[in-house]
Amino acid sequence: AQSVAQPEDQVNVAEGNPLTVKCTYSVSGNPYLFWYVQYPNRGLQFLLKYITGDNLVKGSYGFEAEFNKSQTSFHLKKPSALVSDSALYFCAVSLSNTGGFKTIFGAGTRLFVKA
Amino acid sequence: DAGVIQSPRHEVTEMGQEVTLRCKPISGHNSLFWYRQTMMRGLELLIYFNNNVPIDDSGMPEDRFSAKMPNASFSTLKIQPSEPRDSAVYFCASSFSTVGQPQHFGDGTRLSIL
Numbered sequence: 001a002q003s004v005a006q007p008e009d010q011v012n013v014a015e016g017n018p019l020t021v022k023c024t025y026s027v028s029g030n031p032y033l034f035w036y037v038q039y040p041n042r043g044l045q046f047l048l049k050y051i052t053g054d055n056l057v058k059g060s061y062g063f064e065a066e067f068n069k070s071q072t073s074f075h076l077k078k079p080s081a082l083v084s085d086s087a088l089y090f091c092a093v094s095l096s097n098t099g100g101f102k103t104i105f106g107a108g109t110r111l112f113v114k115a
Numbered sequence: 116d117a118g119v120i121q122s123p124r125h126e127v128t129e130m131g132q133e134v135t136l137r138c139k140p141i142s143g144h145n146s147l148f149w150y151r152q153t154m155m156r157g158l159e160l161l162i163y164f165n166n167n168v169p170i171d172d173s174g175m176p177e178d179r180f181s182a183k184m185p186n187a188s189f190s191t192l193k194i195q196p197s198e199p200r201d202s203a204v205y206f207c208a209s210s211f212s213t214v215g216q217p218q219h220f221g222d223g224t225r226l227s228i229l
Contacts, residue, residue: 032215034217041222041223042223043119043208043220043221043222043223044208046217046219049217051215090158094214094215097171100146100165101212101214102171103160103218105157105160
């Protein structure tokens with residue numbers, strides 16, 4: 001079965017420290033990988049995506065993600081966390097499907113950045 | 116770019132009443148998605164349209180739920196009759212209909228069924 005796993009429900013980090021939010025996937029074929037962020041009372045916002053090419057992808061707000069094909073992972077990273085980064089983060093995989101495409105979202109990881 | 120527009124933002128109604136949620140996708144996007152988000156179940160895809168045609172409605176919970184997309188700029192999600200367990204935040208999202216394109220979400224409708 002095709003799936004996306006975010007193994008941590010919550011990640012806590014101090015402001016100024018690097019952060020990592022983990023994501024692994026299990027799909028057939030070549031996936032397109034995404035990270036989204038959700039702030040309170042808002043919809044999900046696109047952060048970055050990997051389609052092909054360089055394994056390190058840079059996105060909005062200083063975030064980046066590293067694609068690792070052998071480990072089937074796509075971890076989100078930021079060198080120096082801000083309190084304003086506190087939010088809910090979703091990893092997603094998009095695949096071609098009959099009639100169009102299919103997107104599978106992970107369960108989400110809540111990030112708390114402490115001042 | 117006005118983004119995806121959902122209405123109403125909040126809806127409180129009594130069990131048994133009909134509820135209609137509305138969505139205006141981003142102009143030019145030809146894929147539209149309805150999601151439901153709860154603490155217990157997370158983010159669930161309810162239905163997905165491509166060029167106004169429903170492609171995958173396997174996530175629609177039961178016959179009480181129906182969705183339509185009469186044209187490229189408008190979609191509705193209807194619950195009739197509503198039940199307390201339908202209480203959730205309902206999101207609409209749109210995108211271009213190619214696999215590598217991100218989805219753009221509205222800010223949701225928070226639905227409470229009493």
